Amino acid sequence: MAQTRSLEVGGKPVAAGKVPLICTPVVGRTEPAVLAETAAVLSKKPDLLEWRVDFFEGIGRTGEVVDLARKIRLAAGGVPIIFTRRSAMEGGEPTHITEAQVIDLYGAICESRTVDFVDYELANPSESVRAVRAASRRHGVGMIMSFHDFKRTPPLDEILGKFKHAERSGADVAKVAAMPQGLEDVLAVLSATLKASREVGIPLISMSMGPYGSVSRMLGGLFGSAVSFAVGKSASAPGQIPVDDLRTVLAIIDRALGDSRR
Amino acid sequence: MAQTRSLEVGGKPVAAGKVPLICTPVVGRTEPAVLAETAAVLSKKPDLLEWRVDFFEGIGRTGEVVDLARKIRLAAGGVPIIFTRRSAMEGGEPTHITEAQVIDLYGAICESRTVDFVDYELANPSESVRAVRAASRRHGVGMIMSFHDFKRTPPLDEILGKFKHAERSGADVAKVAAMPQGLEDVLAVLSATLKASREVGIPLISMSMGPYGSVSRMLGGLFGSAVSFAVGKSASAPGQIPVDDLRTVLAIIDRALGDSRR
Numbered sequence: 001m002a003q004t005r006s007l008e009v010g011g012k013p014v015a016a017g018k019v020p021l022i023c024t025p026v027v028g029r030t031e032p033a034v035l036a037e038t039a040a041v042l043s044k045k046p047d048l049l050e051w052r053v054d055f056f057e058g059i060g061r062t063g064e065v066v067d068l069a070r071k072i073r074l075a076a077g078g079v080p081i082i083f084t085r086r087s088a089m090e091g092g093e094p095t096h097i098t099e100a101q102v103i104d105l106y107g108a109i110c111e112s113r114t115v116d117f118v119d120y121e122l123a124n125p126s127e128s129v130r131a132v133r134a135a136s137r138r139h140g141v142g143m144i145m146s147f148h149d150f151k152r153t154p155p156l157d158e159i160l161g162k163f164k165h166a167e168r169s170g171a172d173v174a175k176v177a178a179m180p181q182g183l184e185d186v187l188a189v190l191s192a193t194l195k196a197s198r199e200v201g202i203p204l205i206s207m208s209m210g211p212y213g214s215v216s217r218m219l220g221g222l223f224g225s226a227v228s229f230a231v232g233k234s235a236s237a238p239g240q241i242p243v244d245d246l247r248t249v250l251a252i253i254d255r256a257l258g259d260s261r262r
Numbered sequence: 263m264a265q266t267r268s269l270e271v272g273g274k275p276v277a278a279g280k281v282p283l284i285c286t287p288v289v290g291r292t293e294p295a296v297l298a299e300t301a302a303v304l305s306k307k308p309d310l311l312e313w314r315v316d317f318f319e320g321i322g323r324t325g326e327v328v329d330l331a332r333k334i335r336l337a338a339g340g341v342p343i344i345f346t347r348r349s350a351m352e353g354g355e356p357t358h359i360t361e362a363q364v365i366d367l368y369g370a371i372c373e374s375r376t377v378d379f380v381d382y383e384l385a386n387p388s389e390s391v392r393a394v395r396a397a398s399r400r401h402g403v404g405m406i407m408s409f410h411d412f413k414r415t416p417p418l419d420e421i422l423g424k425f426k427h428a429e430r431s432g433a434d435v436a437k438v439a440a441m442p443q444g445l446e447d448v449l450a451v452l453s454a455t456l457k458a459s460r461e462v463g464i465p466l467i468s469m470s471m472g473p474y475g476s477v478s479r480m481l482g483g484l485f486g487s488a489v490s491f492a493v494g495k496s497a498s499a500p501g502q503i504p505v506d507d508l509r510t511v512l513a514i515i516d517r518a519l520g521d522s523r524r
Contacts, residue, residue, distance in 0.1 A: 190449060
Protein backbone atom coordinates (compact mmCIF):
# COMPACT_ATOMS: atom_id res chain seq x y z
CA MET A 1 0.00 0.00 0.00
CA ALA A 2 3.05 2.18 0.31
CA GLN A 3 4.74 2.89 -3.00
CA THR A 4 8.17 1.65 -2.06
CA ARG A 5 10.73 2.61 -4.69
CA SER A 6 13.84 0.49 -4.91
CA LEU A 7 17.42 1.69 -5.04
CA GLU A 8 18.88 1.27 -8.51
CA VAL A 9 22.36 0.44 -9.68
CA GLY A 10 23.10 0.77 -13.39
CA GLY A 11 19.44 1.50 -14.05
CA LYS A 12 18.31 -1.76 -12.45
CA PRO A 13 16.66 -2.23 -9.06
CA VAL A 14 19.01 -3.79 -6.50
CA ALA A 15 18.14 -7.44 -5.73
CA ALA A 16 15.39 -7.34 -8.36
CA GLY A 17 13.39 -4.79 -6.37
CA LYS A 18 13.11 -6.80 -3.14
CA VAL A 19 11.54 -4.80 -0.28
CA PRO A 20 13.19 -3.99 2.01
CA LEU A 21 16.80 -4.48 1.02
CA ILE A 22 18.97 -5.60 3.92
CA CYS A 23 22.11 -3.52 4.35
CA THR A 24 24.91 -4.50 6.72
CA PRO A 25 27.35 -1.87 7.96
CA VAL A 26 31.11 -2.33 8.09
CA VAL A 27 32.74 -0.36 10.90
CA GLY A 28 36.32 -1.66 11.25
CA ARG A 29 39.10 0.73 12.39
CA THR A 30 41.99 -0.81 10.44
CA GLU A 31 42.34 -2.29 6.98
CA PRO A 32 42.61 -5.90 8.24
CA ALA A 33 39.60 -5.32 10.50
CA VAL A 34 37.55 -3.83 7.65
CA LEU A 35 38.41 -6.71 5.32
CA ALA A 36 37.73 -9.38 7.94
CA GLU A 37 34.42 -7.72 8.77
CA THR A 38 33.52 -7.44 5.08
CA ALA A 39 34.07 -11.18 4.67
CA ALA A 40 32.06 -11.91 7.83
CA VAL A 41 29.06 -9.77 6.88
CA LEU A 42 29.04 -11.07 3.29
CA SER A 43 28.51 -14.57 4.69
CA LYS A 44 25.12 -13.26 5.87
CA LYS A 45 24.19 -12.50 2.25
CA PRO A 46 23.09 -8.86 2.62
CA ASP A 47 21.64 -6.99 -0.38
CA LEU A 48 23.87 -3.98 0.30
CA LEU A 49 27.04 -3.20 2.23
CA GLU A 50 27.64 0.15 3.88
CA TRP A 51 31.23 1.09 4.58
CA ARG A 52 31.21 3.59 7.43
CA VAL A 53 34.51 5.24 6.67
CA ASP A 54 34.32 7.52 9.72
CA PHE A 55 35.28 4.46 11.79
CA PHE A 56 38.40 3.91 9.64
CA GLU A 57 41.58 5.28 11.18
CA GLY A 58 43.04 5.96 7.72
CA ILE A 59 40.20 8.32 6.74
CA GLY A 60 42.67 11.23 6.46
CA ARG A 61 44.74 9.46 3.77
CA THR A 62 42.63 9.55 0.62
CA GLY A 63 44.83 7.12 -1.33
CA GLU A 64 44.51 4.55 1.45
CA VAL A 65 40.73 4.95 1.55
CA VAL A 66 40.38 4.50 -2.20
CA ASP A 67 42.72 1.52 -2.08
CA LEU A 68 40.67 -0.12 0.67
CA ALA A 69 37.43 0.69 -1.14
CA ARG A 70 38.82 -1.20 -4.13
CA LYS A 71 39.60 -4.22 -1.95
CA ILE A 72 36.10 -4.13 -0.42
CA ARG A 73 34.66 -3.91 -3.93
CA LEU A 74 36.57 -7.00 -5.00
CA ALA A 75 35.54 -8.92 -1.89
CA ALA A 76 31.90 -7.87 -2.24
CA GLY A 77 31.48 -9.82 -5.45
CA GLY A 78 28.76 -7.65 -6.90
CA VAL A 79 26.95 -6.67 -3.69
CA PRO A 80 26.37 -2.91 -4.09
CA ILE A 81 28.28 -0.69 -1.69
CA ILE A 82 27.29 2.52 0.09
CA PHE A 83 30.17 4.77 1.12
CA THR A 84 29.38 6.85 4.17
CA ARG A 85 31.29 9.31 6.26
CA ARG A 86 28.74 9.98 9.00
CA SER A 87 29.54 13.33 10.59
CA ALA A 88 30.04 13.36 14.35
CA MET A 89 27.18 15.86 14.58
CA GLU A 90 24.84 13.23 13.17
CA GLY A 91 26.02 10.26 15.17
CA GLY A 92 29.26 9.37 13.40
CA GLU A 93 32.72 8.80 14.86
CA PRO A 94 34.83 11.91 15.52
CA THR A 95 37.53 12.33 12.86
CA HIS A 96 40.25 14.90 12.44
CA ILE A 97 39.67 15.93 8.86
CA THR A 98 38.01 19.09 7.62
CA GLU A 99 34.79 19.19 5.66
CA ALA A 100 36.81 20.28 2.61
CA GLN A 101 38.90 17.11 2.94
CA VAL A 102 35.71 15.08 3.24
CA ILE A 103 34.43 16.54 -0.02
CA ASP A 104 37.74 15.75 -1.72
CA LEU A 105 37.52 12.22 -0.32
CA TYR A 106 33.99 11.79 -1.70
CA GLY A 107 35.25 13.12 -5.04
CA ALA A 108 38.12 10.63 -5.14
CA ILE A 109 35.84 7.74 -4.19
CA CYS A 110 33.33 8.69 -6.88
CA GLU A 111 36.11 8.96 -9.42
CA SER A 112 37.40 5.51 -8.48
CA ARG A 113 33.91 4.05 -9.04
CA THR A 114 34.57 1.58 -6.27
CA VAL A 115 31.18 2.22 -4.66
CA ASP A 116 27.60 2.44 -5.92
CA PHE A 117 26.28 5.07 -3.54
CA VAL A 118 27.63 7.81 -1.36
CA ASP A 119 25.66 9.03 1.65
CA TYR A 120 26.07 12.69 2.64
CA GLU A 121 24.14 14.74 5.19
CA LEU A 122 21.68 17.37 4.05
CA ALA A 123 22.63 19.48 7.06
CA ASN A 124 26.00 20.26 5.45
CA PRO A 125 26.35 23.64 3.69
CA SER A 126 24.41 23.53 0.44
CA GLU A 127 27.56 24.21 -1.61
CA SER A 128 29.11 21.07 -0.06
CA VAL A 129 26.01 19.05 -0.92
CA ARG A 130 26.17 20.41 -4.46
CA ALA A 131 29.87 19.53 -4.76
CA VAL A 132 29.28 15.92 -3.70
CA ARG A 133 26.23 15.75 -5.98
CA ALA A 134 28.30 17.00 -8.93
CA ALA A 135 31.13 14.51 -8.31
CA SER A 136 28.78 11.56 -7.83
CA ARG A 137 26.76 12.44 -10.91
CA ARG A 138 29.89 12.88 -13.03
CA HIS A 139 31.01 9.34 -12.22
CA GLY A 140 27.64 7.60 -12.19
CA VAL A 141 27.56 7.06 -8.43
CA GLY A 142 24.18 7.29 -6.67
CA MET A 143 23.74 9.84 -3.90
CA ILE A 144 21.82 9.32 -0.69
CA MET A 145 21.04 12.58 1.11
CA SER A 146 20.42 11.92 4.76
CA PHE A 147 19.17 13.46 7.96
CA HIS A 148 19.86 12.05 11.42
CA ASP A 149 18.76 13.11 14.86
CA PHE A 150 20.14 10.97 17.69
CA LYS A 151 18.29 12.94 20.39
CA ARG A 152 14.71 13.30 19.26
CA THR A 153 12.19 12.74 16.47
CA PRO A 154 10.90 15.75 14.54
CA PRO A 155 7.13 16.09 14.08
CA LEU A 156 5.63 14.17 11.15
CA ASP A 157 5.50 17.18 8.81
CA GLU A 158 9.12 17.99 9.48
CA ILE A 159 10.18 14.43 8.65
CA LEU A 160 8.19 14.66 5.43
CA GLY A 161 9.94 17.98 4.80
CA LYS A 162 13.37 16.30 5.11
CA PHE A 163 12.47 13.75 2.43
CA LYS A 164 11.23 16.55 0.15
CA HIS A 165 14.31 18.64 0.82
CA ALA A 166 16.51 15.74 -0.32
CA GLU A 167 14.44 15.32 -3.47
CA ARG A 168 14.62 19.06 -4.25
CA SER A 169 18.38 18.94 -3.70
CA GLY A 170 18.75 16.31 -6.41
CA ALA A 171 19.20 13.20 -4.26
CA ASP A 172 18.78 9.75 -5.77
CA VAL A 173 17.67 8.46 -2.37
CA ALA A 174 16.37 10.31 0.72
CA LYS A 175 17.14 8.99 4.20
CA VAL A 176 15.81 9.96 7.64
CA ALA A 177 16.86 8.37 10.94
CA ALA A 178 15.59 9.71 14.26
CA MET A 179 15.64 8.69 17.90
CA PRO A 180 12.19 8.18 19.45
CA GLN A 181 11.40 9.59 22.88
CA GLY A 182 8.29 7.45 23.00
CA LEU A 183 6.46 4.90 20.89
CA GLU A 184 4.46 7.76 19.34
CA ASP A 185 7.68 8.84 17.64
CA VAL A 186 8.15 5.37 16.15
CA LEU A 187 4.66 5.65 14.66
CA ALA A 188 5.43 9.18 13.43
CA VAL A 189 8.41 7.95 11.40
CA LEU A 190 6.36 5.12 9.86
CA SER A 191 3.49 7.50 9.14
CA ALA A 192 5.74 10.16 7.59
CA THR A 193 7.45 7.55 5.42
CA LEU A 194 4.08 6.26 4.19
CA LYS A 195 3.05 9.80 3.30
CA ALA A 196 6.40 10.52 1.64
CA SER A 197 6.13 7.32 -0.41
CA ARG A 198 3.12 8.94 -2.10
CA GLU A 199 4.45 12.48 -2.33
CA VAL A 200 8.15 12.04 -3.05
CA GLY A 201 9.36 10.54 -6.32
CA ILE A 202 12.68 9.00 -5.19
CA PRO A 203 13.45 5.93 -3.07
CA LEU A 204 13.26 6.48 0.68
CA ILE A 205 15.08 5.01 3.63
CA SER A 206 13.80 5.64 7.14
CA MET A 207 14.17 4.29 10.60
CA SER A 208 13.38 5.06 14.18
CA MET A 209 16.47 4.26 16.25
CA GLY A 210 17.10 2.68 19.65
CA PRO A 211 15.44 -0.38 21.18
CA TYR A 212 11.82 0.69 20.58
CA GLY A 213 12.66 1.97 17.13
CA SER A 214 13.92 -1.49 16.19
CA VAL A 215 10.35 -2.42 15.23
CA SER A 216 10.51 0.26 12.52
CA ARG A 217 13.46 -1.64 11.06
CA MET A 218 11.16 -4.70 10.82
CA LEU A 219 8.11 -2.90 9.40
CA GLY A 220 9.68 -0.03 7.45
CA GLY A 221 9.48 -1.83 4.10
CA LEU A 222 5.69 -1.93 4.33
CA PHE A 223 5.58 1.80 4.94
CA GLY A 224 7.84 2.82 2.07
CA SER A 225 11.39 2.41 3.32
CA ALA A 226 13.57 0.68 0.73
CA VAL A 227 16.38 -0.42 3.05
CA SER A 228 16.70 -1.84 6.55
CA PHE A 229 20.11 -1.78 8.23
CA ALA A 230 20.91 -4.90 10.22
CA VAL A 231 23.89 -6.25 12.09
CA GLY A 232 26.18 -8.58 10.19
CA LYS A 233 29.00 -8.39 12.71
CA SER A 234 28.79 -5.01 14.49
CA ALA A 235 26.03 -2.41 14.72
CA SER A 236 26.61 1.07 13.31
CA ALA A 237 23.59 2.66 15.00
CA PRO A 238 21.39 1.90 18.02
CA GLY A 239 18.49 -0.50 17.50
CA GLN A 240 19.89 -2.51 14.59
CA ILE A 241 19.00 -6.18 15.00
CA PRO A 242 20.93 -9.19 13.68
CA VAL A 243 20.49 -9.91 9.95
CA ASP A 244 19.15 -13.40 10.68
CA ASP A 245 16.48 -12.03 13.05
CA LEU A 246 15.46 -9.38 10.53
CA ARG A 247 15.21 -11.95 7.76
CA THR A 248 13.08 -14.22 9.96
CA VAL A 249 10.65 -11.42 10.81
CA LEU A 250 10.45 -10.27 7.18
CA ALA A 251 9.59 -13.82 6.08
CA ILE A 252 6.80 -14.03 8.68
CA ILE A 253 5.41 -10.65 7.64
CA ASP A 254 5.58 -11.74 3.98
CA ARG A 255 3.61 -14.89 4.77
CA ALA A 256 1.06 -12.88 6.78
CA LEU A 257 0.58 -10.45 3.92
CA GLY A 258 0.37 -13.21 1.33
CA ASP A 259 -1.03 -12.08 -1.98
CA SER A 260 -2.25 -8.75 -0.66
CA ARG A 261 1.24 -7.36 -1.02
CA ARG A 262 1.58 -7.94 -4.73
CA MET B 263 6.47 2.60 27.55
CA ALA B 264 2.86 1.55 27.24
CA GLN B 265 1.28 0.58 30.55
CA THR B 266 0.07 -2.85 29.50
CA ARG B 267 -2.25 -4.30 32.13
CA SER B 268 -2.57 -8.07 32.24
CA LEU B 269 -5.76 -10.10 32.34
CA GLU B 270 -6.31 -11.61 35.77
CA VAL B 271 -7.85 -14.88 36.87
CA GLY B 272 -8.51 -15.37 40.57
CA GLY B 273 -6.76 -12.08 41.32
CA LYS B 274 -3.54 -13.21 39.63
CA PRO B 275 -2.19 -12.12 36.25
CA VAL B 276 -2.50 -14.83 33.60
CA ALA B 277 0.88 -16.43 32.73
CA ALA B 278 2.57 -14.32 35.41
CA GLY B 279 1.83 -11.11 33.53
CA LYS B 280 3.52 -12.04 30.25
CA VAL B 281 2.93 -9.47 27.47
CA PRO B 282 1.22 -10.17 25.20
CA LEU B 283 -0.67 -13.31 26.11
CA ILE B 284 -1.21 -15.60 23.13
CA CYS B 285 -4.81 -16.71 22.72
CA THR B 286 -5.83 -19.43 20.27
CA PRO B 287 -9.44 -19.62 19.09
CA VAL B 288 -11.47 -22.84 18.89
CA VAL B 289 -14.06 -22.76 16.12
CA GLY B 290 -15.33 -26.35 15.67
CA ARG B 291 -18.93 -26.96 14.56
CA THR B 292 -19.52 -30.24 16.42
CA GLU B 293 -18.55 -31.56 19.83
CA PRO B 294 -15.95 -34.00 18.44
CA ALA B 295 -14.52 -31.23 16.25
CA VAL B 296 -14.33 -28.79 19.18
CA LEU B 297 -12.60 -31.33 21.40
CA ALA B 298 -10.15 -32.42 18.70
CA GLU B 299 -9.36 -28.77 17.99
CA THR B 300 -8.95 -28.02 21.69
CA ALA B 301 -6.39 -30.81 21.97
CA ALA B 302 -4.61 -29.62 18.83
CA VAL B 303 -4.35 -25.97 19.90
CA LEU B 304 -3.29 -26.88 23.43
CA SER B 305 -0.27 -28.64 21.95
CA LYS B 306 0.83 -25.14 20.85
CA LYS B 307 0.87 -24.05 24.51
CA PRO B 308 -1.24 -20.90 24.28
CA ASP B 309 -1.75 -18.69 27.33
CA LEU B 310 -5.49 -18.50 26.73
CA LEU B 311 -8.14 -20.41 24.78
CA GLU B 312 -11.14 -18.71 23.23
CA TRP B 313 -14.14 -20.89 22.51
CA ARG B 314 -16.09 -19.20 19.73
CA VAL B 315 -19.46 -20.75 20.49
CA ASP B 316 -21.15 -19.06 17.53
CA PHE B 317 -19.41 -21.66 15.33
CA PHE B 318 -20.91 -24.51 17.43
CA GLU B 319 -24.00 -26.05 15.88
CA GLY B 320 -25.41 -26.87 19.33
CA ILE B 321 -25.44 -23.21 20.43
CA GLY B 322 -29.25 -23.31 20.76
CA ARG B 323 -29.14 -26.10 23.37
CA THR B 324 -27.84 -24.52 26.54
CA GLY B 325 -27.32 -27.82 28.38
CA GLU B 326 -25.17 -29.11 25.53
CA VAL B 327 -23.09 -25.93 25.50
CA VAL B 328 -22.45 -26.06 29.25
CA ASP B 329 -21.63 -29.74 29.00
CA LEU B 330 -19.10 -29.11 26.22
CA ALA B 331 -17.65 -26.13 28.10
CA ARG B 332 -17.02 -28.49 31.02
CA LYS B 333 -15.21 -30.93 28.72
CA ILE B 334 -13.08 -28.11 27.27
CA ARG B 335 -12.29 -26.97 30.80
CA LEU B 336 -11.09 -30.44 31.74
CA ALA B 337 -9.01 -30.74 28.58
CA ALA B 338 -7.51 -27.27 29.02
CA GLY B 339 -5.68 -28.28 32.18
CA GLY B 340 -5.64 -24.83 33.73
CA VAL B 341 -5.29 -22.72 30.59
CA PRO B 342 -7.84 -19.91 31.11
CA ILE B 343 -10.83 -19.92 28.76
CA ILE B 344 -12.70 -17.07 27.10
CA PHE B 345 -16.28 -17.87 26.09
CA THR B 346 -17.43 -15.83 23.12
CA ARG B 347 -20.58 -15.69 21.08
CA ARG B 348 -19.53 -13.22 18.42
CA SER B 349 -22.65 -11.66 16.92
CA ALA B 350 -23.04 -11.92 13.15
CA MET B 351 -23.18 -8.12 13.04
CA GLU B 352 -19.63 -7.98 14.41
CA GLY B 353 -18.11 -10.71 12.30
CA GLY B 354 -19.45 -13.86 14.00
CA GLU B 355 -21.20 -16.84 12.45
CA PRO B 356 -24.95 -16.50 11.86
CA THR B 357 -26.95 -18.42 14.49
CA HIS B 358 -30.67 -18.91 14.93
CA ILE B 359 -31.03 -17.94 18.56
CA THR B 360 -32.42 -14.69 19.91
CA GLU B 361 -30.42 -12.19 21.94
CA ALA B 362 -32.52 -13.18 24.99
CA GLN B 363 -31.37 -16.77 24.53
CA VAL B 364 -27.79 -15.57 24.21
CA ILE B 365 -28.08 -13.76 27.53
CA ASP B 366 -29.53 -16.88 29.15
CA LEU B 367 -26.68 -18.91 27.66
CA TYR B 368 -24.09 -16.49 29.08
CA GLY B 369 -25.88 -16.71 32.42
CA ALA B 370 -25.76 -20.51 32.41
CA ILE B 371 -22.10 -20.55 31.40
CA CYS B 372 -21.21 -18.09 34.17
CA GLU B 373 -23.14 -20.15 36.67
CA SER B 374 -21.29 -23.30 35.59
CA ARG B 375 -17.96 -21.53 36.16
CA THR B 376 -16.49 -23.53 33.31
CA VAL B 377 -14.88 -20.44 31.78
CA ASP B 378 -12.76 -17.56 33.09
CA PHE B 379 -13.99 -14.79 30.83
CA VAL B 380 -17.00 -14.04 28.70
CA ASP B 381 -16.75 -11.64 25.76
CA TYR B 382 -19.84 -9.62 24.88
CA GLU B 383 -20.25 -6.76 22.43
CA LEU B 384 -20.73 -3.21 23.70
CA ALA B 385 -23.02 -2.54 20.75
CA ASN B 386 -25.72 -4.70 22.31
CA PRO B 387 -28.54 -2.91 24.17
CA SER B 388 -27.18 -1.59 27.45
CA GLU B 389 -29.67 -3.66 29.46
CA SER B 390 -28.23 -6.80 27.79
CA VAL B 391 -24.68 -5.70 28.63
CA ARG B 392 -25.79 -5.07 32.23
CA ALA B 393 -27.44 -8.50 32.43
CA VAL B 394 -24.27 -10.29 31.27
CA ARG B 395 -22.21 -8.11 33.59
CA ALA B 396 -24.43 -9.01 36.55
CA ALA B 397 -24.30 -12.76 35.81
CA SER B 398 -20.54 -12.78 35.27
CA ARG B 399 -19.91 -10.75 38.41
CA ARG B 400 -22.20 -12.97 40.49
CA HIS B 401 -20.16 -16.04 39.54
CA GLY B 402 -16.69 -14.54 39.50
CA VAL B 403 -16.27 -14.69 35.75
CA GLY B 404 -14.34 -11.87 34.05
CA MET B 405 -16.08 -9.83 31.37
CA ILE B 406 -14.51 -8.55 28.18
CA MET B 407 -16.56 -5.84 26.49
CA SER B 408 -15.73 -5.65 22.83
CA PHE B 409 -16.17 -3.61 19.70
CA HIS B 410 -15.56 -4.92 16.18
CA ASP B 411 -15.74 -3.28 12.80
CA PHE B 412 -15.00 -5.61 9.87
CA LYS B 413 -15.39 -2.86 7.28
CA ARG B 414 -13.40 0.11 8.48
CA THR B 415 -11.35 1.62 11.29
CA PRO B 416 -12.85 4.45 13.34
CA PRO B 417 -10.72 7.57 13.86
CA LEU B 418 -8.23 7.45 16.75
CA ASP B 419 -10.47 9.37 19.19
CA GLU B 420 -13.38 7.09 18.48
CA ILE B 421 -11.26 3.99 19.19
CA LEU B 422 -10.15 5.57 22.45
CA GLY B 423 -13.82 6.29 23.16
CA LYS B 424 -14.68 2.57 22.74
CA PHE B 425 -12.09 1.58 25.35
CA LYS B 426 -13.44 4.23 27.73
CA HIS B 427 -17.04 3.20 27.08
CA ALA B 428 -16.13 -0.38 28.08
CA GLU B 429 -14.47 0.85 31.26
CA ARG B 430 -17.47 3.04 32.15
CA SER B 431 -19.75 0.07 31.54
CA GLY B 432 -17.89 -1.96 34.17
CA ALA B 433 -15.80 -4.19 31.91
CA ASP B 434 -12.85 -6.10 33.31
CA VAL B 435 -11.20 -5.93 29.89
CA ALA B 436 -11.86 -3.66 26.89
CA LYS B 437 -11.36 -4.98 23.35
CA VAL B 438 -11.33 -3.23 19.96
CA ALA B 439 -10.81 -4.95 16.60
CA ALA B 440 -11.09 -3.00 13.35
CA MET B 441 -10.39 -3.55 9.68
CA PRO B 442 -7.87 -1.14 8.16
CA GLN B 443 -8.50 0.47 4.80
CA GLY B 444 -4.88 1.54 4.65
CA LEU B 445 -1.71 1.28 6.71
CA GLU B 446 -2.65 4.59 8.38
CA ASP B 447 -5.49 2.70 10.06
CA VAL B 448 -3.06 0.10 11.44
CA LEU B 449 -1.06 2.95 12.98
CA ALA B 450 -4.27 4.54 14.31
CA VAL B 451 -5.16 1.38 16.26
CA LEU B 452 -1.66 1.14 17.74
CA SER B 453 -1.68 4.83 18.57
CA ALA B 454 -5.14 4.72 20.18
CA THR B 455 -4.16 1.67 22.24
CA LEU B 456 -1.02 3.43 23.46
CA LYS B 457 -3.11 6.45 24.50
CA ALA B 458 -5.75 4.24 26.13
CA SER B 459 -3.07 2.36 28.08
CA ARG B 460 -2.41 5.66 29.87
CA GLU B 461 -5.99 6.85 30.19
CA VAL B 462 -7.97 3.68 30.84
CA GLY B 463 -7.53 1.69 34.04
CA ILE B 464 -8.43 -1.81 32.81
CA PRO B 465 -6.56 -4.28 30.58
CA LEU B 466 -6.92 -3.65 26.85
CA ILE B 467 -6.97 -5.91 23.82
CA SER B 468 -6.70 -4.41 20.36
CA MET B 469 -5.93 -5.43 16.85
CA SER B 470 -6.08 -4.21 13.31
CA MET B 471 -7.46 -7.04 11.16
CA GLY B 472 -6.69 -8.40 7.71
CA PRO B 473 -3.27 -9.00 6.12
CA TYR B 474 -1.81 -5.54 6.81
CA GLY B 475 -3.30 -5.51 10.29
CA SER B 476 -1.38 -8.69 11.08
CA VAL B 477 1.60 -6.52 12.06
CA SER B 478 -0.53 -5.05 14.87
CA ARG B 479 -0.89 -8.59 16.22
CA MET B 480 2.91 -8.74 16.40
CA LEU B 481 3.48 -5.28 17.93
CA GLY B 482 0.29 -4.77 19.94
CA GLY B 483 1.85 -5.84 23.23
CA LEU B 484 4.31 -2.96 23.06
CA PHE B 485 1.48 -0.50 22.57
CA GLY B 486 -0.69 -1.71 25.42
CA SER B 487 -2.63 -4.69 24.10
CA ALA B 488 -2.62 -7.55 26.61
CA VAL B 489 -3.58 -10.35 24.22
CA SER B 490 -2.73 -11.38 20.66
CA PHE B 491 -4.95 -13.94 18.93
CA ALA B 492 -3.06 -16.46 16.83
CA VAL B 493 -3.92 -19.57 14.87
CA GLY B 494 -3.52 -22.87 16.68
CA LYS B 495 -5.48 -24.84 14.12
CA SER B 496 -8.01 -22.50 12.43
CA ALA B 497 -8.29 -18.72 12.34
CA SER B 498 -11.34 -17.02 13.86
CA ALA B 499 -10.69 -13.61 12.26
CA PRO B 500 -8.75 -12.28 9.28
CA GLY B 501 -5.05 -11.58 9.74
CA GLN B 502 -4.33 -14.01 12.56
CA ILE B 503 -0.93 -15.62 12.06
CA PRO B 504 0.22 -19.06 13.25
CA VAL B 505 1.11 -19.30 16.96
CA ASP B 506 4.65 -20.42 16.13
CA ASP B 507 5.24 -17.42 13.85
CA LEU B 508 3.86 -15.04 16.47
CA ARG B 509 6.05 -16.54 19.16
CA THR B 510 9.12 -16.26 16.91
CA VAL B 511 8.46 -12.57 16.20
CA LEU B 512 7.75 -11.81 19.86
CA ALA B 513 11.05 -13.41 20.87
CA ILE B 514 12.94 -11.30 18.30
CA ILE B 515 11.20 -8.12 19.47
CA ASP B 516 12.00 -9.06 23.08
CA ARG B 517 15.68 -9.48 22.24
CA ALA B 518 15.70 -6.17 20.32
CA LEU B 519 14.16 -4.36 23.27
CA GLY B 520 16.46 -6.02 25.78
CA ASP B 521 16.48 -4.33 29.15
CA SER B 522 14.66 -1.24 27.94
CA ARG B 523 11.38 -3.08 28.28
CA ARG B 524 11.66 -3.87 31.95
